[in-house]
Amino acid sequence: MTLPAIRISGVTKRYGTLQALGGVDLEIEQGEFFGLLGPNGAGKTTLISALAGLVRPDDGTLEVMGHDVVSDYRNARRRLGVVPQELVFDPFFSVREMLRIQSGYFGIRGNDDWIDEILASLDLTAKAHQNMRALSGGMKRRVLVAQALVHRPPVIVLDEPTAGVDVELRQGLWQFIRKLNRDGHTIVLTTHYLEEAETLCGRIAMLKGGRVVALDSTANLLQRFATHTLSVRVARPEIAASLGGVNGEAGWMEFAFEGYLEVETLLTRLREAGAGLIEMRLGEPDLERVFVEVMHSA
Amino acid sequence: MPEVSQHAGRPVDLPPVGREVPLAGFRTLLYKEVLRFWKVAFQTVAAPVLNAVLFLLIFAHVLDRHVTGYGEVDYTAFLVPGLAMMSLLQNAFANSSSSLIQSKITGNIVFVLLPPLSYREFYSAYVIASVLRGLFVGVGVLLVSIPFVHLPLAHPLWVLAFGVLGGAFLGSLGVIAGIQADKFDQLAAFQNFLIMPLTMLSGVFYSIHSLPPLWQDVSHANPFFYMIDGFRYGFFGQSDVSPWLSLAVVGFCFVALAVLTLAMLARGYKLRA
Numbered sequence: 001m002t003l004p005a006i007r008i009s010g011v012t013k014r015y016g017t018l019q020a021l022g023g024v025d026l027e028i029e030q031g032e033f034f035g036l037l038g039p040n041g042a043g044k045t046t047l048i049s050a051l052a053g054l055v056r057p058d059d060g061t062l063e064v065m066g067h068d069v070v071s072d073y074r075n076a077r078r079r080l081g082v083v084p085q086e087l088v089f090d091p092f093f094s095v096r097e098m099l100r101i102q103s104g105y106f107g108i109r110g111n112d113d114w115i116d117e118i119l120a121s122l123d124l125t126a127k128a129h130q131n132m133r134a135l136s137g138g139m140k141r142r143v144l145v146a147q148a149l150v151h152r153p154p155v156i157v158l159d160e161p162t163a164g165v166d167v168e169l170r171q172g173l174w175q176f177i178r179k180l181n182r183d184g185h186t187i188v189l190t191t192h193y194l195e196e197a198e199t200l201c202g203r204i205a206m207l208k209g210g211r212v213v214a215l216d217s218t219a220n221l222l223q224r225f226a227t228h229t230l231s232v233r234v235a236r237p238e239i240a241a242s243l244g245g246v247n248g249e250a251g252w253m254e255f256a257f258e259g260y261l262e263v264e265t266l267l268t269r270l271r272e273a274g275a276g277l278i279e280m281r282l283g284e285p286d287l288e289r290v291f292v293e294v295m296h297s298a
Numbered sequence: 299m300p301e302v303s304q305h306a307g308r309p310v311d312l313p314p315v316g317r318e319v320p321l322a323g324f325r326t327l328l329y330k331e332v333l334r335f336w337k338v339a340f341q342t343v344a345a346p347v348l349n350a351v352l353f354l355l356i357f358a359h360v361l362d363r364h365v366t367g368y369g370e371v372d373y374t375a376f377l378v379p380g381l382a383m384m385s386l387l388q389n390a391f392a393n394s395s396s397s398l399i400q401s402k403i404t405g406n407i408v409f410v411l412l413p414p415l416s417y418r419e420f421y422s423a424y425v426i427a428s429v430l431r432g433l434f435v436g437v438g439v440l441l442v443s444i445p446f447v448h449l450p451l452a453h454p455l456w457v458l459a460f461g462v463l464g465g466a467f468l469g470s471l472g473v474i475a476g477i478q479a480d481k482f483d484q485l486a487a488f489q490n491f492l493i494m495p496l497t498m499l500s501g502v503f504y505s506i507h508s509l510p511p512l513w514q515d516v517s518h519a520n521p522f523f524y525m526i527d528g529f530r531y532g533f534f535g536q537s538d539v540s541p542w543l544s545l546a547v548v549g550f551c552f553v554a555l556a557v558l559t560l561a562m563l564a565r566g567y568k569l570r571a
Contacts, residue, residue: 103328
């Protein structure tokens with residue numbers, strides 16, 4: 001039995017009258033690609049900040065690779081790399097200076113080989129001697145990722161790393177992060193792009209109002225919460241509506257079903273009622289639907 | 299479609315990078331803080347030296363025959379250590395306070411909050427960098443004044459002691475102001491309504507013996523007066539009050555402020571919510 005990469009037990013945090021975290025319990029295994037999802041204000045960033053030591057919880061404990069983030073903060077922080085949500089940078093330094101300085105903060109000297117490797121992986125080698133001010137937003141985002149990796153932490157937390165990032169950079173970033181995960185790094189991701197979370201994360205926790213309202217593997221969440229949909233375009237939509245269809249986009253009617261055997265029955269009922277089928281398509285369950293259902297039911 | 303992680307539960311064995319060096323975190327933060335002001339040395343060192351020289355030229359010219367320092371000591375010579383110390387103190391304060399407020403406002407303060415730096419390392423690095431900037435400016439003022447005045451150096455160790463202790467006091471005050479202020483405006487208020495009057499009214503331009511008794515008493519309540527007076531003693535071997543008293547007052551003020559600042563940092567006041 002290996003230690004969990006992250007263990008969060010009964011963590012609460014209140015800002016005045018706002019209960020940001022209302023007793024969060026969570027364990028993330030080593031090597032997982034884990035998604036932390038939730039609407040704005042759900043407590044994702046507060047939870048990550050508490051893990052990183054930027055916020056002090058009112059109650060509860062947080063551990064990184066078995067090290068308490070408060071009482072054993074040095075060991076906990078050495079094992080954690082955080083990519084912050086905001087595009088922050090220090091305008092006084094070049095990219096390489098920044099990475100060397102960041103290594104030094106973590107007590108490490110002489111890791112230029114690793115810095116070179118990170119720079120190459122993030123396509124930053126040509127920018128290594130440029131001042132941070134001269135970089136584009138996308139490049140600055142890459143440097144933030146590089147900074148989180150300079151001490152080669154086993155656990156990496158990415159707080160909405162692709163917010164406002166163009167498609168090409170996003171894809172490159174995910175390729176790199178997936179490689180880190182394959183190499184054994186535990187990845188914790190928060191994002192509003194649910195498609196990304198669905199594609200990348202093996203397990204997902206959903207937060208609402210500072211509480212975990214769903215926690216399962218991505219596959220189980222898709223199975224448990226989301227239904228398939230049969231979308232039809234028919235000559236007489238009122239008949240489809242009378243059979244339980246709901247209005248979808250641009251004149252399409254949608255029927256929810258759980259197993260593919262139900263499709264035949266639905267089509268038979270439409271034909272017998274004289275709805276006049278023109279077009280049809282099947283919709284797979286996706287995380288967006290799961291998310292909406294979980295948030296409504298929580 | 300990319301594959302989903304299959305690593306759950308697998309032990310992670312990542313080789314370390316580089317080599318771990320004792321106190322590397324503190325030394326790096328100190329290096330970064332020094333580099334930060336050194337990269338803009340025209341603004342952070344040269345400009346304050348120029349300001350002090352302008353003060354020297356104007357005040358020495360206007361007041362030379364009207365204001366007395368210490369007995370036989372030429373007024374211009376009397377003025378120079380005061381100006382050097384005033385610049386040292388103001389720049390020590392400016393260094394830590396401006397670094398922290400800039401980092402807070404731009405958000406890059408997370409770069410020093412995420413690593414495993416202790417609050418003592420954090421404090422020491424900011425304060426020592428402030429002392430160094432103060433000393434650079436102070437020494438700069440003394441050097442550029444050489445052509446204008448003959449300045450004795452009776453007790454160099456007293457000069458060093460008050461320079462370092464005064465810089466550390468103002469560096470600590472800068473850490474408090476940088477943490478407390480949420481915007482540049484608040485920091486400017488701190489600088490203009492507290493630091494500036496206390497330094498200007500500390501005997502930089504005159505000996506407090508030339509003041510009426512009431513203002514002499516008021517001056518004795520100003521810790522900056524003891525910093526200037528003790529610093530000046532190192533040059534002339536004479537002062538308004540005993541240098542030991544000045545050392546005790548400045549030392550006590552520094553320790554009290556350091557304890558307060560460390561307590562703020564240990565609690566994470568305004569830095570770690």
